[in-house]
Amino acid sequence: MITCTVRYEIDPAKLPEFERYARFWIAKVGAMGGTHHGYHMPHEGPNDVAYCHFSFPSLAAYEDYRARMWDDPECLRAYAFAEETACIRRYDRSFTRPVLEGASPEELGI
Template sequence: MAVTCFIRYQIDPFQRDAFRRYAEAWAHIIPRCGGDLIGYFLPHEGSNDIAWGLIGFDDMAAYERYRAVLRADAQGRANFEMAQAQRFILREERSWLEDVAATRLPAQTVAPR
């Protein structure tokens, strides 16, 4: 995994369970469509309306292939439509992060530069 799509969600804190169901659905959809789901995270302490999703890809070309497959995926479309209908996502921001492999893998598996 070389790049990670970091998604920051502002959610309706009164619809936390709806966002949880939305996130749980992606656990099956994202890997099937070609993404490496790192995880979704709900607020625990502090802010009660910020959640995150992290999805890894080998490169941006892999992400583009994933997007094409996702657009054709019936469960993916249904999950997006459910979120729009229930309006529990108030705002969504995406950032792209470069993987620093030495910080995620055991040191002995990372080749020195």
């Protein structure tokens, strides 16, 4: 499994627009074979930073999703909405491999 984390710099005055954009992707990633772990909106601290996390079974599955996005009319509408509203100033993506199962100290030899 590969998890993509996106760090957004958003316009704080356009938080409702960004949240509309975010809600679309939560549903769409699942419909396109991934698992969305949600968006994390500003609350305390910087008011212009948000994060999202979503996973695909492999990097190849993620790359397939990215290719299909550009042929999907709904995805294109979402991108157009973000551009028209200018709710996103910039973003960065990083990829990680999640560790999801815990173990006892005995199992770990600690």
